[in-house]
Amino acid sequence: MPPAIETVDLVKEYGELRALQELSLTVEEGEFFGLLGPNGAGKTTFINTLVGLVRKTGGEARVFGYDVEDDYRRARDAIGLAPQEFNVDRFFTIREVLKHKAGYHGVPEDEAADRADEVLKRVGIYDKRDERFDWLSGGMKRRLLLARALVTEPDLLILDEPTAGVDVQLRHDLWELVRELNEEGTTILLTTHYIEEAERLCDRVAIMNEGRKVTVATPDELKQRGTDTIAVRLESAPSVEPELGPYAHETTVSGDRLEVRVDDGGSTAPQLLNDLEAMGHEIADLEITRTSLEEIFVDLTRSEDRTVTRSSADGADEEPPVSREQEREREQEGVA
């Protein structure tokens, strides 16, 4: 079977601005794949390229082997998209909206009605079926977007910030639901700002920044790339900073408290304790703190070169726009 998503050197330019820069990414069938990145990283542009709302400038993009432009009908038929924006038909009740969407995907009218009811029950807003979208609460609107993505029974479900601005209960409900869907065989592409969400749900995550792929790994692999901190409280404050082996990347002393940054806290702690005792220190307490995925994420995205993106150019981003000078610098670096 071809991958659920496969892009090769995917490029999207808006004039001189490059929203996607030679992005190559593969999501296997059945995977729960996360796309992480700060605002303006190109996550939504990437998704919209797959569903036809953005036309690529260069490169290749396929969904289950179908080119998203040459074979757009089959590619789009495979995808269910729950976008960030509330782009729902306001003229009809939500049940009718779902029936229409299923109809566009070739589901006959009777079956479309059954499916609409089924997904409304599944996301828990069946009793609102005869309401229009505008009358729903924020959380219900979010649920409806998911229902609309599910009504076509997609092989690939794309969730663009599905839990942005929703309460904790709904977030957990949505997590449970998408996990079930994934277990039933649906491939899931999730973009999120919430690192915890990716950590809980995703088999693999790609970190994007400024339209480029920074890395792809499992959440565990990513966490292993970070350093741990072993905090030791000594019975008495050391007069000088202890000289430790090469396993200690950084050592700081504050009174009777010693903090040592190491690659793997669990395996390094016994050696650290031995070394300290050998130096005559008495250990009162010890604590190991693992680097959070969030810290690694911040670290990975902060160190990247900045490149202007459409959202930042539009002023829709928190990040300041890039000056001409910075752009020239990037061009010289061969980035832009």
Next chain:
Amino acid sequence: MLSVGFRALFRREILRFVRRPKNTFMPPAITNVLYFAVFGVILGNRIDQIAGYDYILFIVPGLIVLGAISNAFENASFSIFHGRWNEYIHETLTSPLSYVEMVVAYVGASAVRGLVVGLIIAAVGRVFVPIGIKHGLYLVATMVVITSLFAGFGIIGGLIARDFDDLTVMNQFILRPLVFFGAVFYSLETFEQAWQVNLSLLNPMVYMVDSVRYGLLGYSDLIGVGILPAPYTEFAPLVSLGVLTTGTVLVLAIDVYLFEIGYGLTD
């Protein structure tokens, strides 16, 4: 062409205007009652017959065209633009419908609205004056073609509009003047100067109004002013319909092309 997806979109488009008669069918009905009452009855009694027809009967075809094409245009342009404005047109764009299916569904439904409005105006006119149909098949073909043509223009309007004011500008400042100078309320034979006739013949509305008038009354200005040389003079309505049909196909092809390149629809 008649795939399940196409039917679903076509149905959605039809339901959108059918469920809002106060916005879609009532205004043309009321406006045309006023037209017939004022121009037909009050003023018409003081105007001589035109081309052998009572004035009120003479203006019926033009009013039908005015209502039908305005509504076809308005429906398509509004549906596309409103969908773009609120982004729910993404529901269609992210579906596996072909671009041809999308365009034909939008155009077809808008043409239906134009045809229904045309029928409403004819029914209103019937209250004031008996109306017969001289060339039924020709009339139906003409109405289908011109409502489709303006629905096709409506798609383009809906795609290029940047706000709702643009739609109003298109309808009020382009469409309406062309229709009013399209021999709705007068005959080309009224003109005494040749240049006046020639200038009018540059207005595409003249051909539409004339075609519908020919279908309903059996009278054609284009035959009257001899737009085609003898012995082909009598073929003017058929040529006119042929040209309008060709124009419609061209406009629909442009619509499909715009959908293909995602003009106004995609980033």
